[in-house]
Amino acid sequence: MKKIHTIDAFIEVYFLTQNEGGRKTSICGEKYNCPLIARNRAFDCRFALDTFCFELGKRYKIPIAFLNAAEAKKYIQNEENIYLWEGKKIGVGKLKWND
Numbered sequence: 814m815k816k817i818h819t820i821d822a823f824i825e826v827y828f829l830t831q832n833e834g835g836r837k838t839s840i841c842g843e844k845y846n847c848p849l850i851a852r853n854r855a856f857d858c859r860f861a862l863d864t865f866c867f868e869l870g871k872r873y874k875i876p877i878a879f880l881n882a883a884e885a886k887k888y889i890q891n892e893e894n895i896y897l898w899e900g901k902k903i904g905v906g907k908l909k910w911n912d
Contacts, residue, residue: 820861821882823874824849824895826906830870835903841866848898849877851889851908855898856881876911886910 829835843864848855857880867873879885889895889908897904 819878820876820911821858821879821885822911823876823909824897824906825872825874825909826895826897826904827872828867828869828904829902833870834901835869836899839866839868847903849879849885849895849908850898851893851895854888856885856889858885872906 828840831837845860845865846857849858850856858877859880861876861878865875867875889910891908891910891912893908895906895908896902
């Protein structure tokens with residue numbers, strides 16, 4: 814998996830299964846954008862990979878790029894709990910800044 818964006822942070826995320834209230838299908842493709850939620854604030858982010866396939870019910874470490882990393886850094890602390898949103902919570906985990 815080769816990065817295609819500047820890596821602002823890494824998320825260690827568990828993707829919820831459909832039975833846990835998450836997606837019905839795995840996340841596969843060449844790009845993926847979704848809101849990352851921390852402290853009840855949403856931040857646009859993109860997985861910083863060229864291709865990927867993440868299965869539900871598994872944990873991954875994923876490099877991400879924020880649309881506005883400076884703004885995100887004002888609100889999100891290192892090791893802060895986060896979740897990914899796609900009309901509902903689809904993944905839960907922690908963020909680690911790439912300093």
